[in-house]
Amino acid sequence: MDRFETIAEGVHAVRVPMPGGGLPYSLAYLIEDDDGRLHVIDPGSPTDDATRTLLDAVDVLGCTPRDIASIVTHLHADHAGGAAAVRAASGGALLMHAREAEAAATLARGVPAPDLDAWGVPADRRPELLAAVASPVAAGLPAPDAVLADGDLLDIPGRRVRVLWTPGHTPGHLCLHDEDAGLVFAGDHVLPTVNSGLGLGGPTAANPIADYLAGLGRVGELDGLALPGHEHPFTELAERTAALREHHLRRSREVAAHPDGTVWEIARDLTWTGGWxxxxxxxxxSALSQTAQHRDFVAP
Ligand SMILES: [Zn+2]
Structure with missing residues (x-):
């Protein structure tokens, strides 16, 4: 895929560069409506390069930033980092789930560090963890102009795009289902090969794994082309959600096999994509907190 690709009538994907050396880009989506306006899903990282890439795509469509009517995203910097700049350039409405807005505000105030003693973390590994807790995930994200709830239809004239609340990755993560076009904007809920991290929106009352598995079940029932927030569009949504479900249940069983280990000891014995x-x-x-979530999750 080039930097810009038309996915379906009036729906376009943009590869937005990501700094940091991890995944090379996020995927933003531009949806055209019947009034000639645009709706942005996940503007991308908080860099000039990222915002320019997105606004270049707007230009390719013969539009200007002022044609952007709405921006939907979740709180992570690689999706929402450019939201403030795009909103300022466009006047478009920033939309999030209410829980996402709360989580972003909580993270911006700073969350307490996990109990590294209880996790059994060796002293020499604590400074990097404390530094990671302190780093702002979604710095500069404005409060939303309106909040979205499960089942809402986005205000996109000429299209029926329904909101699915899919917590787990973050507390207010959303997937969006274009019911007529058969498109599922999946954000970081379902990626084609990468296993998304869970519980990455600060502390929640609910267990992120339980939340995530419930959301996977709902999204897995949708037909159509999946449009994820990274990597590439894919069609095998039912198979992919089933594989992710099995991955997490297997991990919970692995964690349950170490009933007496500390979080550190358990995590060290698990397999990680790039190696421990x-x-x-x-x-x-993230690895340690997910191990703790699995220890606290009671598999159905
Ligand atoms: Zn994310």
Missing amino acids: DSLSGFTLL
């Missing part, structure tokens, strides 16, 4: 030794800072924090 590759984890540091934020990725190590």
Whole structure:
């Protein structure tokens, strides 16, 4: 895929560059409506390069930033980081689930560090974890202009795009289903090959794994082309959601096999995509917190 690709009538994907050396880009989507306006899903990272890439795509469509009517996203910097700039350039309405807006505000105030003693983290690995806790995930994200709830239809003239609340990755993560075109905008809920991290929106009362599995079940029942927030569009949504479900249930069983281990000891014995030794800072924090979530999750 080039930087810009038309996916379906009036729906376009944009590869937005991501700094940091992890995934190379996020996918933003531009949806045209019957009034000649545009709706943005996930504007991308908070860099000039990212915002320019998105606005270049707007230009390719013969539009200007002022034609952007709405922006929908979740709180992570690689999706929402450009939201403030795009909103300022366009006047478009920033839309999020209410829980996402709350989580973003909580993270911006700073969340307490996990109990590294209870997790059994060696002293020499604590500073990088404490630094990762302190780093703002969604710095500069404005409060939304309106909030979305499960079952809502987006205000996109000429299209029926329904909101599915899919918590787990973050507390207010959303998938969007274009019911007529058969498109499922999947954000970070379902990626074609990468396993998304869970519980990455600060502390929640509910277990993120339980939430996530419930959302996978709903999204897996949808027919159509999946349009994820990274990698590439894909069609095997039912198979992919089933595989992700099995991945998490298997991991819960692996964690349950170490009933007496600390979170650190359990995590060290699990298999990680890049290997345990590759984890540091934020990725190590994410690995440990997901191990703790699996320990606290009671599989159905
Ligand atoms: Zn994310």
